Amino acid sequence: MDVQATTPLDPRVLDAMLPYLINYYGNPHSRTHAYGWESEAAMERARQQVASLIGADPREIIFTSGATESNNIAIKGVARFYRSRKKHLITTQTEHKCVLDSCRSLEAEGFQVTYLPVQKSGIIDLKELEAAIQPDTSLVSVMTVNNEIGVKQPIAEIGQICSSRKVYFHTDAAQAVGKIPLNVNDMKIDLMSISGHKIYGPKGVGAIYIRRRPRVRVEALQSGGGQERGMRSGTVPTPLVVGLGAACEVAQQEMEYDHKRISKLAERLIQNIMKSLPDVVMNGDPEHHYPGCINLSFAYVEGESLLMALKDVALSSGSACTSASLEPSYVLRAIGTDEDLAHSSIRFGIGRFTTEEEVDYTVEKCIQHVKRLREMSPLWEMVQDGIDLKSIKWTQH
Amino acid sequence: RSPRLPARELSAPARLYHKKVVDHYENPRNVGSLDKTSKNVGTGLVGAPACGDVMKLQIQVDEKGKIVDARFKTFGCGSAIASSSLATEWVKGKTVEEALTIKNTDIAKELCLPPVKLHCSKSLFLAEEKTQLSP
Numbered sequence: 154m155d156v157q158a159t160t161p162l163d164p165r166v167l168d169a170m171l172p173y174l175i176n177y178y179g180n181p182h183s184r185t186h187a188y189g190w191e192s193e194a195a196m197e198r199a200r201q202q203v204a205s206l207i208g209a210d211p212r213e214i215i216f217t218s219g220a221t222e223s224n225n226i227a228i229k230g231v232a233r234f235y236r237s238r239k240k241h242l243i244t245t246q247t248e249h250k251c252v253l254d255s256c257r258s259l260e261a262e263g264f265q266v267t268y269l270p271v272q273k274s275g276i277i278d279l280k281e282l283e284a285a286i287q288p289d290t291s292l293v294s295v296m297t298v299n300n301e302i303g304v305k306q307p308i309a310e311i312g313q314i315c316s317s318r319k320v321y322f323h324t325d326a327a328q329a330v331g332k333i334p335l336n337v338n339d340m341k342i343d344l345m346s347i348s349g350h351k352i353y354g355p356k357g358v359g360a361i362y363i364r365r366r367p368r369v370r371v372e373a374l375q376s377g378g379g380q381e382r383g384m385r386s387g388t389v390p391t392p393l394v395v396g397l398g399a400a401c402e403v404a405q406q407e408m409e410y411d412h413k414r415i416s417k418l419a420e421r422l423i424q425n426i427m428k429s430l431p432d433v434v435m436n437g438d439p440e441h442h443y444p445g446c447i448n449l450s451f452a453y454v455e456g457e458s459l460l461m462a463l464k465d466v467a468l469s470s471g472s473a474c475t476s477a478s479l480e481p482s483y484v485l486r487a488i489g490t491d492e493d494l495a496h497s498s499i500r501f502g503i504g505r506f507t508t509e510e511e512v513d514y515t516v517e518k519c520i521q522h523v524k525r526l527r528e529m530s531p532l533w534e535m536v537q538d539g540i541d542l543k544s545i546k547w548t549q550h
Numbered sequence: 551r552s553p554r555l556p557a558r559e560l561s562a563p564a565r566l567y568h569k570k571v572v573d574h575y576e577n578p579r580n581v582g583s584l585d586k587t588s589k590n591v592g593t594g595l596v597g598a599p600a601c602g603d604v605m606k607l608q609i610q611v612d613e614k615g616k617i618v619d620a621r622f623k624t625f626g627c628g629s630a631i632a633s634s635s636l637a638t639e640w641v642k643g644k645t646v647e648e649a650l651t652i653k654n655t656d657i658a659k660e661l662c663l664p665p666v667k668l669h670c671s672k673s674l675f676l677a678e679e680k681t682q683l684s685p
Contacts, residue, residue, distance in 0.1 A: 455602055457627035461575060481602070493599030529581050529631065531606035531623040532599060547598035 154515055155467040156351075156504035157300045157328060157446055162396070163353035163505070169399035170355065173392035181389050182380060192391045199398025203360050206401040207326075207345065208336035215361050215381045216394050220327040220348035221251040222374075223361035224294075226385065227323045227344040228255040230371035231292045232264055239291035243267045245277055246487040247304075248296055249325055256294075274438035275304035275488045283314055292321045297329035301484040301500060302437035303446030305333070312341030321369055327351050327359075331404025332412065332443060337362060343369050349393065353505060354400030358393035361385075411505050412444070418503050418512050419444035425516045430523055436490060436498060447501040448485075450494040453533040454526040459499060462522035466515050469500045493532075493542075568662040574632035579639050582621045584608045602626060605634055615645050633657050 173195060181196045183189025197211065204211040217223045232242055244256055246268050256266045267285045269277050277295065286293070293315050295306050308324060315322035326335060327348035337345060345362040349355050363369050363384065377386025404411075427433050432452040451459065456470035481495035490498070501515065527533040532542060584591045590610050597604040603626040610619040620638040624631045636657055641649040657663075 453625060455626050455630075458575070458631055461572075461628040491600075493602070496599070496602035529578065529623055530625045531595065531604055532625045534583065534606075534623060542599065547600070547604070 154502050154507065154511065155469050155500070156502035156507070157500065158469060158502070159350045159356065160353045160504055161506060162355060163400060163403050165403050166354055166396050166399045170392045170396040173395050177391070179391070181391055182378070195391055195395050196389055199394045202398035202402045203347065204362075206331060206335075206405050207347075207362060208338055209362050210365065212382075213337075213362050213365050215363060215384050216389050216397070217359045217361055217385055218357055219359040220249075220325060220346045220351075221359075222385075223346035223348075223359050224249070224251045224325055225255050226361055226371060226374050227346060227363075228252065228292065228294060229259060230374060230384075231321055231323070231344070231369065232259050233262075233372040234370045235291045236264075239289045241265045241267070241287050241290040242292045242294070243269060243282065243285050243290060243320075244294040245269045245271060245296070245306075247271050247275065247299055247301075247484045248294065249300060249327070252294055252296070252325055271487050273489050274441070275299060275302050275436075275484075276306060276438055276441055277311075279307065279310055279314065282311065283318075286314075286318050286320055290318075290320050292323055294323040294325070296325040296327075297335070298326075298333070298443045298446070299437070299484065300328050300446070301482060302448040302488070303328075303443045304437040305329075305441045305443055307441070308335075308342070309340045315343075316341040328443065328446070331401060331408060332445065334408065337364070344371075347397075349397040349400060352400045352404050355393050355396040358390060358397045360397065407505065415503050415505075415507070416444040418507060418509065419447055421509070422501060422503070422512050422516055423447060423449075425513075426519060429520045434494060436485060436488060445503045447503070448498055449501065450490065450498040451523050452494060452497060453530045453536065454497055454523050456497050456499055458526055459497075459519075459522060462526065463515070463518050466511075466518065468515075469502075470498060570661050571628055571632040571663070574635040574661070575628045578631060578635040580621050580635065580642075581623065583623065584610050584619065584621050597626070599625065603630055605630065607634065607637070609641060609646075609649075611646060615647075617641050617644055617646065617649060629661070629663050632661055633663075636660060 177191055177195065179188025179192040181189060181192035200211040200214050203214050217226065228242070240263070242256060242259065242264060244252060244266065260266055269281055269285060271277050282293070293311065295311055297308055298305050312322050321343040322341065323344035324342055325346045327346055328351055329335060330347050331352040343364045347360040347362070349358040363371055371384060373384050375386050380386050380389060423435065426449065430451070434450045434452070436448040436450060460468055460470050481492065485495040485498060503512070535542060586593050586608065590612065592609050592611065594607045604624070605626065606623045608621045609617045612618050620641050622634040622638050624634045637652070640652055
């Protein structure tokens with residue numbers, strides 16, 4: 154139940170990819186023979202499939218190796234192209250690491266970046282965004298759906314603000330594409346990052362949407378033979394992009410049904426856990442929320458020990474022990490979660506192929522082990538005795 | 551809705567928990583509490599919820615200074631729980647002075663803890679120290 158990390162291939166996607174892994178192995182940029190022509194046709198078909206999922210023109214879709222590369226292109230590419238006149242960017246504190254790291258590397262190049270804080274709900278304050286925009290701001294980057302807590306940002310409103318202030322708007326939509334309806338024109342999005350393996354497509358492929366009207370200029374990151382309109386040189390991997398295209402088409406067909414089913418399962422998981430266990434907190438706004446990504450904190454129980462208990466379920470935690478450093482998740486910190494609750498958080502992911510049995514099993518094990526671990530917890534004991542944990546002077550070590 | 555592969559037998563990669571840690575975690579020894587108001591019982595509480603590690607260690611000492619019983623409760627990761635459990639096993643039957651000689655590196659070695667988990671056993675040691683100071 155860790156679909157935010159990655160998803161299995163939808164069988165229909167595999168079906169679409171196989172011919173291009175076996176017989177149709179031509180390089181889509183080979184102009185002179187049928188191998189090339191048929192690969193090119195497949196690539197362009199895939200491009201149309203991706204474009205139609207987000208309401209774009211196929212000429213606005215560039216294939217990349219994944220959302221990380223797309224984010225790099227969007228942020229560094231736009232910033233560097235306009236660097237003579239514009240030196241400022243805006244993003245949020247809850248973005249994916251590749252966005253934050255790209256911004257950090259731009260700061261080392263002399264750019265200035267504003268990292269907007271988020272409210273307790275996980276959503277940015279639109280007034281703060283407006284106030285942060287300066288005359289020399291080139292780009293605003295805000296992710297559509299957060300990968301840790303599932304919170305949905307007000308993309309259409311942000312698009313409106315950016316368009317009226319003539320600032321480009323980029324959104325990392327890796328967790329949102331194919332799951333919630335997106336339209337780059339209605340939402341006034343100028344650049345968008347798409348990831349293949351988050352939407353039941355193959356790993357190693359993604360795309361970036363770059364608006365043509367009005368044209369967004371981007372400095373290419375990768376130099377070479379000029380493929381993908383010069384924005385991303387390198388042979389386009391036909392089987393992978395065919396997979397991405399098929400995944401997008403399937404997602405468009407299944408979006409409504411998937412959303413309904415996942416919402417029901419999410420509701421079931423949350424209700425059943427909360428009615429059997431006290432002191433469970435859901436991190437992130439419950440209303441502006443993608444149902445398939447549920448982040449819960451179980452007070453007085455540490456996250457990693459709970460993951461160890463739920464060993465036959467694939468889950469992930471915002472606890473320090475599971476990351477390489479001893480710091481808990483920066484996203485949870487940004488929404489103001491108390492540090493001890495941040496150590497107690499688990500992320501449950503529900504996807505297209507998650508079954509009701511799996512959800513029920515996970516809920517049952519979770520309840521059983523949280524109860525067991527609370528019996529072993531000195532904090533739970535103290536709370537049962539009526540002690541206010543916030544009044545204790547803890548010793549550091 | 552789609553054909554699923556049968557659940558695979560997960561073989562624990564070397565990076566994951568050592569058998570001993572899992573054993574102590576699933577069958578922890580000496581979880582619980584001793585009567586903290588009793589004169590023979592010493593209680594030590596170390597760590598902070600903000601660090602993700604809180605350990606409570608209690609020992610019951612007889613008139614000759616020998617530890618006859620020990621209990622623990624831990625808020626922390628699997629390694630922290632295992633370290634506490636192992637420590638309560640080790641201190642039983644020792645005198646207070648002998649128990650103080652147990653080092654956190656001994657515990658880490660016994661459980662084959664990776665370097666990043668050393669701090670979990672360290673806080674245990676501190677808890678021990680505090681416990682000695684109480685009665």
